[in-house]
Every structure is written in C-alpha cells, then in structure tokens.
Amino acid sequence: MDAIGQELDLHLLELRYAATRVVDPAAARQLAASLERCGQLVPCVVARAPGGSDRLVLIDGYRRVAALRRLGRDTARVECWPCDLASALIRLMAYRQDRSFAAIEQALLLRELALHEGLSQRELAARTGRDVSWVNRRLQLLAGLPDSVLSAVRAGELSSWAASRILVPLARANSEHAERLLKGIGRDRLSTRDLKQWFAHYQTGSRPARERMVDDPRLLLRALEDRQAERSGAMLRDGPEGEVASDVRQIEAAIARLRRRLPTLWPIPEALITAMPRIKAALATLDNAITRSIAHDNSRDLFERAGAEGAGPQPA
16 A cells, blocks of 8 residues: 555444544534635545554544544545554554644543553553653543543533543542533533532532532523622622622621631631731721721712812803
8 A cells, every 4th residue: 555645445444433522513514615615635544454464553543533434435545554443543642743632632542551451641641751650640531431421522512621530530539420421511512621620519509409510510600690690680780889898898898707707716827916016007008098088089970070170160
C-alpha cells in the first residue's frame, strides 16, 4: 500500500479504538457538510495489525469515517504508518499538532496503551514527551468513573469536567444519586454551568432536599432563577438606597455570627486576630467618607442640582 493517498473500502477498516473517542454531534455535522462540499482533504491514519496480518486498524479519523458513512460513501483516503500500533498511538498523541484530544480521550488512549500494550506510566511519559505526573493525572480521570458516566462522556452528553468534578465525587458518596442525576442530565440537557450551580447546593442540602434535587435537577435551577429575578426586581424597585441597606444588614449579620461563635473557639483563630486591624481601618475609612459626604451636602436630588445650576436668564 502507498504511504499516502490510498483509497480503501470502509468495511476493511478495523475500528479498534472507537471507544477512546468522544462524540461531538455539532463537529460531526460540520465535518459531513465539509466532506460533501469539498471532499476528503485530510487522509485517515491506519496501521497494520500485529502478526503479519493484512488487517488495517484505524488510528485517527474516526469522525471522518462516521461522516463518510453518513454521506453514503464506501471508501476513504488513508495514510498507512509503517510502525506498530503502540507507536502509532503515541505518535498521534505526541506529534500530531492538527489533532487536539480532550482530556478524557487522552486518558482512554493511555489506558489502552497500559492495559493492552503493557506500557508502564514511566514508559508512557517518556514516549509521549510528558512527565509521569501528567500521565498519572490523566489516568486518574478514569478512576472510579462508572461505566454509565463514561458512556455519557463518550456520547457527547456530558463534559469531561462535569464527569470528573461532579459525577465521580457524587458516585463515590452515593452511586444511586449519581445514576439518577445522570438520567436528569440527559433529560434536561443541563449545561456545565448549571451542573456546577446544582452541585454547590446539593453539597449543603438536607437529605430530603437532595432526594428532590437528583430526581428533578431543573426544579432547583428554576427556583434559583426565580430568586435571582426577585432580587433584581427588588434592587430596581428600592434603588441604591435599598442596596446599601441590604449591605449593612449583611455586615451586621456577619458580625453577629462571629460573636456567637467566639465562645466555642479557643484559642481565637489567627485569621480573626490578624483581620481585626484591617476591619477597623476599613470601617474608619468608610466613616470618614460618610462624614465628608454629609459635609458636602450631596443629599440633594440630581434634578434639584440641575435646576439650581441652570437657573437664570436664558437666551431667546
């Protein structure tokens, strides 16, 4: 086979590493439109299976192959790399600048190389040009990740950030809640921002509240949106005076909480002791600013000042 430009029937490709790729429906649609309009500009990468076989394993181009099949094409232009599968995967990860991998894809490829090619973390680091801690961090993304969550990430239904920062900690604490939340994510199409906000409230919620939250994640988010809208309406209604009054109440409440906690704190935390001079200085600065404002009589309405300044004879 020629190194570059060989047309190959799609059914002859072995999609051995399909499970290491994350589906991106939007990117797949754009790629299909580009292939239909311009044809295949970038060849897929293949390597020969071990044992002297003529079977060709697809290394890179899974999205292109899927798009070609979607368009009803039977062949793909391929580039065959003259190396073993492990070297081909490492070359793809380390040297192909035109191919950006998601962190979860890197983790899946590294796990594939570790499990089926027998490479240690030190060997993976040396051959990919990374350090051992980077390899370990990527593999840790998969540690404790339930199969259902991994499938959702691969299908493009869940970001790798949400999987590692929300679903994995939740699954370790309560696997049933993680599964129920995953169903809710698929049903309600929650964004990463929504999930971050949801998880912050879940961590501080009571047991009955958590049960409701995992069954209907969108319900909490709607309640938070309503509360924010109510606050915005109150700020618009009360003006800056109302906002100042709210700030004053929050300061007073914070001081009252600190005073209530003091009897239970011994010795007094260093953070509180070192903060007191800064708090006193800030309050003194605020007091001076208030005194100066009163002295300059800034309380009159803008329209009153405009009227006074504009008084006098006007030209015809």
